[in-house]
Amino acid sequence: MQLAVAKIVQSIENKSKSLAGKDKKEIAMSLLSQFYDAVFIAIDIPLVPSVAESIIHKYTKSFLMILVSSSIDAMVATFREIGIFPSKDYLSAVTVNEVP
Numbered sequence: 001m002q003l004a005v006a007k008i009v010q011s012i013e014n015k016s017k018s019l020a021g022k023d024k025k026e027i028a029m030s031l032l033s034q035f036y037d038a039v040f041i042a043i044d045i046p047l048v049p050s051v052a053e054s055i056i057h058k059y060t061k062s063f064l065m066i067l068v069s070s071s072i073d074a075m076v077a078t079f080r081e082i083g084i085f086p087s088k089d090y091l092s093a094v095t096v097n098e099v100p
Contacts, residue, residue, distance in 0.1 A: 001064070005071045008032060013076075013085055025072055032068050036061050 008031050012024045019027075040057040048056065079085040 001068070002071060002075075004032065004035060005068060006075060009072060009075050009079070010084075013079075021076070025069075028072055029065065029069065033061070033065060036064060 005028070008028050009024075012019075012027055016024055016027070040061065043057070045053050045056065076085065
């Protein structure tokens with residue numbers, strides 16, 4: 001899960017520098033939600049009826065998405081701290097200095 005989150009976060013950051021952090025997170029959450037939907041279709045829980053299985057998948061996905069949201073926040077903070085992503089202070093200073 002963490003590897004998928006890290007790859008998606010880095011990819012969005014590299015390709016969408018003009019978007020706000022909130023928008024980037026929404027894109028990442030949407031992509032990861034679609035990923036989990038594709039994975040859950042392929043998972044069959046033995047001896048569990050289909051109806052119960054879909055309920056289990058629904059609640060499992062809800063729980064995973066809570067973890068993903070927190071993971072994205074933590075990952076972005078870590079990437080900023082170690083220098084992979086520029087800090088917010090740096091970005092605002094560059095933007096202020098570029099305005100005539």
